[in-house]
Amino acid sequence: MSARNTPPPSSSCTLPAAMISLTSENVRLRVSAKTKEEAIRAAGQVLVESGCIEPGYVESMLGRERQANTYLSHGIAIPHGMPQDRELIKKTSVCVVQIPEGVTWNDGSTAHLVVGIAAKSDEHLGVLAALTDVLDDPAAAQRLSTTTQVSDIVDALNRQQPKGVATQELVDGEQIEVAIIGEAGLHARPATTFASVAGEFESNVRVKFGGKVANGKAMASLLKLGVPGGGRMVIQASGSDQTEALQALRDAVAAGLDDLPDEHATTPAANAQVWTPASQGRSIAGVCASPGLAVGRLHIFQATVLQVVEQGRGEELERRELAGALEAAELQLEEIYDAVSARSGKGNAAIFRAHQAMIQDDELLSEVKLRIETGKSAAWAWQTGIERRVVEMRGIADEHIAARAVDLHDVGQRVLRLLAGAEHAEATLPDEPVILVSDDLTPSDTAKLDPRKVLGLCTASGGPTSHTAIIARSLDIPAVVGAGPAVLEQKAGLTCVLDGSAGLFYVEPSQEDLESAKAFQQDLRVRRDVENENRYKPAILTDGHRVEVVANIGKVAEAAAAVEAGAEGIGLLRTEFFFLDRAAPPTEEEQYQAYTEMVRALNGLPLIIRTLDIGGDKALPYLTLPEEENPFLGVRGIRLCLRRPDLFIPQLRAIYRAAQHGPVKIMFPMIATLEDFHAAREAAEKVRAELGVAPVEMGIMVEVPSTVLMAVEFAKEVDFFSIGTNDLTQYTLAMDRLHPALAKHVDGLHPAVLRLIDLTVKAATQEGKWVGVCGGVAGDPLGASILTGLGVSELSMSLPSVAAVKSRLRELSLPAAKNLARMALKCSTAEQVRALQPA
Numbered sequence: 001m002s003a004r005n006t007p008p009p010s011s012s013c014t015l016p017a018a019m020i021s022l023t024s025e026n027v028r029l030r031v032s033a034k035t036k037e038e039a040i041r042a043a044g045q046v047l048v049e050s051g052c053i054e055p056g057y058v059e060s061m062l063g064r065e066r067q068a069n070t071y072l073s074h075g076i077a078i079p080h081g082m083p084q085d086r087e088l089i090k091k092t093s094v095c096v097v098q099i100p101e102g103v104t105w106n107d108g109s110t111a112h113l114v115v116g117i118a119a120k121s122d123e124h125l126g127v128l129a130a131l132t133d134v135l136d137d138p139a140a141a142q143r144l145s146t147t148t149q150v151s152d153i154v155d156a157l158n159r160q161q162p163k164g165v166a167t168q169e170l171v172d173g174e175q176i177e178v179a180i181i182g183e184a185g186l187h188a189r190p191a192t193t194f195a196s197v198a199g200e201f202e203s204n205v206r207v208k209f210g211g212k213v214a215n216g217k218a219m220a221s222l223l224k225l226g227v228p229g230g231g232r233m234v235i236q237a238s239g240s241d242q243t244e245a246l247q248a249l250r251d252a253v254a255a256g257l258d259d260l261p262d263e264h265a266t267t268p269a270a271n272a273q274v275w276t277p278a279s280q281g282r283s284i285a286g287v288c289a290s291p292g293l294a295v296g297r298l299h300i301f302q303a304t305v306l307q308v309v310e311q312g313r314g315e316e317l318e319r320r321e322l323a324g325a326l327e328a329a330e331l332q333l334e335e336i337y338d339a340v341s342a343r344s345g346k347g348n349a350a351i352f353r354a355h356q357a358m359i360q361d362d363e364l365l366s367e368v369k370l371r372i373e374t375g376k377s378a379a380w381a382w383q384t385g386i387e388r389r390v391v392e393m394r395g396i397a398d399e400h401i402a403a404r405a406v407d408l409h410d411v412g413q414r415v416l417r418l419l420a421g422a423e424h425a426e427a428t429l430p431d432e433p434v435i436l437v438s439d440d441l442t443p444s445d446t447a448k449l450d451p452r453k454v455l456g457l458c459t460a461s462g463g464p465t466s467h468t469a470i471i472a473r474s475l476d477i478p479a480v481v482g483a484g485p486a487v488l489e490q491k492a493g494l495t496c497v498l499d500g501s502a503g504l505f506y507v508e509p510s511q512e513d514l515e516s517a518k519a520f521q522q523d524l525r526v527r528r529d530v531e532n533e534n535r536y537k538p539a540i541l542t543d544g545h546r547v548e549v550v551a552n553i554g555k556v557a558e559a560a561a562a563v564e565a566g567a568e569g570i571g572l573l574r575t576e577f578f579f580l581d582r583a584a585p586p587t588e589e590e591q592y593q594a595y596t597e598m599v600r601a602l603n604g605l606p607l608i609i610r611t612l613d614i615g616g617d618k619a620l621p622y623l624t625l626p627e628e629e630n631p632f633l634g635v636r637g638i639r640l641c642l643r644r645p646d647l648f649i650p651q652l653r654a655i656y657r658a659a660q661h662g663p664v665k666i667m668f669p670m671i672a673t674l675e676d677f678h679a680a681r682e683a684a685e686k687v688r689a690e691l692g693v694a695p696v697e698m699g700i701m702v703e704v705p706s707t708v709l710m711a712v713e714f715a716k717e718v719d720f721f722s723i724g725t726n727d728l729t730q731y732t733l734a735m736d737r738l739h740p741a742l743a744k745h746v747d748g749l750h751p752a753v754l755r756l757i758d759l760t761v762k763a764a765t766q767e768g769k770w771v772g773v774c775g776g777v778a779g780d781p782l783g784a785s786i787l788t789g790l791g792v793s794e795l796s797m798s799l800p801s802v803a804a805v806k807s808r809l810r811e812l813s814l815p816a817a818k819n820l821a822r823m824a825l826k827c828s829t830a831e832q833v834r835a836l837q838p839a
Contacts, residue, residue, distance in 0.1 A: 022157045026050055026095035027150045033103045035278040036111075037062060040079045043097045043116030052093035053081075053118045060085035061116070066276065071105040074141035075112035080119065089118045096153050100146050104279055112145030115157075169213045170206050173238025176246050178253045179230060186227035190257030194222060197252045203239025205249070216249070275499055275520040277506060277513040286458065286483030287747065288503040288834070289469035291780075291804075293524060294456025294478045295517050298494045298507070299434035301441070308416070312377040322368065322378040325418035329359055332414065332485060358411045364389065379419035386412030413489060435498050437487050441468045451475050456498035458505045460485050463746040464776060470726075473779060476800035480505050482745075528803075535566030535803040537810070541788075545814040548794040549806050550606070552774055558799070559598035559607075566803050569605040571722065571796025572667070572774040573598070575651065576613055585623075588650035595658035606663045608722065608772075608796075609655050610701065611680075612647060613637045613669040623647075637670025637701075642679050652687040659696050667722055671700040671707055677717065701774075703727035708756045711763035721764055722796070725775025729753050747830035748777035754786065754824050754833070761791040772796055781808040782834065788812070789821025 026046055033039040044058030060081035064070070071077045081088070095116045102110040144153055180186050186194070198205040198216040205216030209225040209232075216222065216235065227233050237245045275293055312318045333356050358364075364385050371381035390412070435456040436449070449457070454477055462468045462481035472479035478500030490496075490507050497506040497517045506513065539547045550571035551562035562570060578586045578594060586594075599607055614623070614636065623644075641648035658664055668680045677700055688695060699720035702708060704727070714721070725748035730736060732753055735746045747753075757773070764771045772794030777783035779797030784805045787795060797805060820836060827833045 022094050022096065022154050024150045024154050026093065027098070027153050028096070029098045029148065029150060031097050031099050032101065033097075033099050036065070036103060036105050037276070037278065039077075039097065039099060039103045039105075039111065039114050040065060040116075043079060043095055043114050046095040046097065047093060047116055047118050050093060050095070052089065052091050054088040054090070057081050057085060057088040057118060060088065069106055071109045071111060075102065075110060075145055076115065076141060077105050077111040077113070078115045078117055080117035086120055089120050092119045094118070094157075096157070098145060098147075098153070102145075113141070113153075168206075169208060170204060170236045170238040173203070173236060173242050174246055175234050175236040176250055177232055177234050178250055179232045180227050180253065181229070181256055185229045185231065186222060186225060186233075186257075191222040193252065193257040194249065197248055198245065200248070201237070201239070201241045201245035203237045203242040203245045205245060206236040207233055208236065209233040275502070275517060277497070277509060278516060279510040279513055282506070282508045284458075284483050284486050284505045284507060286480040286487075286503050286505060287464050288500055288780075289462070289464050289481040290457075290472040290477055290479035291501040292456075292476070292478030293500070293517060293521050294435050294498040295514060295521065296433055296435045296455040296495065298490055298492055298496045299430055299436055300488065300490075300492050301436050301438035308379045308383055309377050310380045312372060312375050312380075315372055315375075318372045318376075318378040318381075319369065321419060322372065322382065325378070325382075325415050326359055328418050329411075329415045330356055333359075335484075355411045355414075359415065379416060382419060383412065383416055386416075414485065435496055437490065439485075439488060440481075449475060449477065451477055456480075456500065458483055458487050458498055460487050464748065470776060470798070473776070473801060474798040527807075531803040531807040534807065534810075537806065538568070539806040539809040541809060541817070542811070542813045543815070545788075547784075547788050547792075547809055548772075549802055549809070550608075550772075550794060550796045551799055551802060552796050553799075556594050556597050559601040562799055562802075563602060563605065565799040566806060567605075567799070569602065570598070570607045571772050571794055573607060573609045574613070575610060579612060579614065579647075585647055585650075588654050591651055591654035592657045595654055595664070596661050599658055599662035599664060602662065604662060606665065608665045608667050608699070609658075610667045610669055611638070611651055611655075612641055614640055637703075638668050638676050638680050639670060642676075642683070645683070648683060649687060652684050653691065656684075656688055656691050656693050656696070660693060665697040665699060665720070667699045667701060669701045669724075670703060670727075671714075672704045673706065674710065674713060674717075677714065681717075701727075702760055704731045705756060708760050711760045712766070715763045715767040715769050718769065720770050720772065721760055722772045722774050722794075723757055723760060723792075725753060725757075725773060725777040728756065728775070732756060745830075747834075748775055749780075749783055749786070749824070749833040750830040751825060751827045751833060753777075754790070754821075757787070757792070758790050758821075758825060765791060770794065779805060781805055782836070784809060785812055785817055786821050786824045786833070786836075788814070789817035789819070789824075 028042070028046055031039075031042055033042055040061050041058055044053070044055075044061055047053045048055055048058065061079045064082045065079055070079045097114040097116065099112055099114065102112050103114075105111040140156065144156060147153065180190070194207075195217050207214045207216045207222060207225060209227050212225055214222045214225050216237075225233065235246060235249050237243075237249075239245070367385045368378070368381045371384065372378055376384075431453075433453050433455045435458065436454050437458050438460070440459045440461045441449075441457075449471075457468070457472050457477055457479040459468055459479075459481045460483055464481065469479060469481055478498055480498060480500055480503050483505055487505060494507060495509070495514065497509045497513065498504075499506070509517065539549045541547070548568050549566070550569040551558075551565065551567035552572040552574070553559060553562055553570055554574040554577035559570060573595075575591075578591060595607075595609065635643065641651075652666075655664060655666055666684060668677065671677050671680070681698060684698065697719040699722055700707070700714065700718050702711070702721050702723040707714060708728075711721070729746050729748045729750065733746060733750060761771050770793045771791065773787050773792050774796035776797075778787060778792075778795040779801035781804055784795050784797075785808060788809060795805060823836055824833045827836075
């Protein structure tokens, strides 16, 4: 064994001095639990009764379960609380609740032994290490799940040494020594990540700690080591890629083995609106686009019709098309597997590995290729082969095998969509209210949706800043986007639950869950009614700090509607709506009349008018512009206005004239350089001088990273900043927010975006200037809380969000908001930020 990377392990590689044991008083046999929550509460109650925890720690255990799956295997689950709640632990302890009849833990997994853990540090790792012996022995797990002797369970989990043949260390190769960071040690989640990374390499991997050796590619084996937080362990690798494997594992350990998010998590606030299904039935994870809960029948909004032609166009061409479709389908499934694994764990994602295996079935592929050889098209040959097997499988008596016919059909349709030609067809809605499922919707499709017929919306593609998401929020329709192609393969007519707030689509809810969801809807309606009654009250935090909550609008009539909704003004008037859907641009007089009508409707409340923002994803039919390879990086926003004074000057004149009737501010979009602002300000000042009117406040949209990096200089010259988080996010992450595959990752709560907002606010504060946010994040109650903590003083949003955001802020203190913001800035992913809740 080469030791050129690091020296051999030192004497520090020992087990913690004080290891706890399971006592008979902490074992409960033959417990009955209908739901996972009941099982966790039963375990928590044992720990409460034994004086080990405060009752509040039980809620922490439930909170942890919402963030991570604590089911291991062979009917064993290990619920435990979140690290930040350790002050609720009086003394480290474990308990066991035996549920002989079992309780559904997650899709496809049933727990019979619930091992509750309350650990101040790492004293419980000895029991956890012994527990892996049971994981390695399904028969032992079965015996413990039905035993009538408490001593059987106590003896099994207090065993200090692994049984059977010990894993042997490697005798050649390389090794390194690393330290486990964090306080929790090498428990289930980091061990799973370690094994997954190790499994990517051909080399054998072993891990040594405390005189024991584990297989680095097996989670259960790693748990046997009982490595505490800060414990140093030796990683050995032997094989053709041993150096690369060790480097990857070193990096993974240094990055925290996916266990760092716990440092940022907090328990949900007592007033947080969270619906938790009792049965944890099958769900599809997407991204929250519009909050709320919907219960109704599923309707597929499908705008394409597959056409399969029987006759092929030549054997070689059809074989190539088949190979390409199969490869593309495997890549799709890999992406889905990764996404589901990241959100719901590898257990919930395992079905997509099975789907990949179905695509690779040698017998099926041989049959399809044989039909291609006889002159058939690849699509026809594939469809025929799949349909025959689906029919055969559905006829099998064993219901578990017959159920796999659904998966086979799903796989067949995936490949068929890649093989077959498609033509557009008119998609229609049924007469009754439904949850609408679609690949994605165009802005015009979404705008035409009737909230009375569309209870909820779930799309396979798109992201939280897409037009679909923006319009869904404006219509107050609960929506989940970026859920992946699996949503398109569900059976139409099923009664489902769509949780827009959590970004989850439950496709097979139990009757209990349906009733629970409907009850939650009623509670939500009551809360909405209360929010609506209080919508005119200002957003004053519990300690007196005030945040201005205003609205984003695009039409004249929406100004009065904004006041009615409780908005304290208009933070963004999108003037491009006056320029769209017409044969010629609006005249100065038309714009003046429209702006003045809005000023009067606001009756003294402020109106911020953004000058024409055309380009990128918006175009004018009467404005002939050269085609651009990348319009989002081309002539748009202020760049277009400066090149087209025939559009810019009449608008500026109309704005200044309207400002004589009430408080109006001018805001310039897409300002990337100081030169842009100077040119825009010069044009505006020239117009003002010609009209002989008083100055108005002039601000800029912060939408590109260059503006943030020059915020100190900008803050000396502008009157205010308004951060457009939708565009700032796509430019920061270099992801088109309308891209079908990337849009779901364009999240304004990404830490990179929040850090840019933080820099902007600090620069503005230094110069005594205020900062607003007018992107989608402002209308998200969590986003609004974080932005408040960052120092944003104005939040502008779609009308349906106003009352809810004001209500959330009135329940928050400024110190709590600042603490939430600090935690968000320390996160490394948008998912971690969205897991936070104000305490």
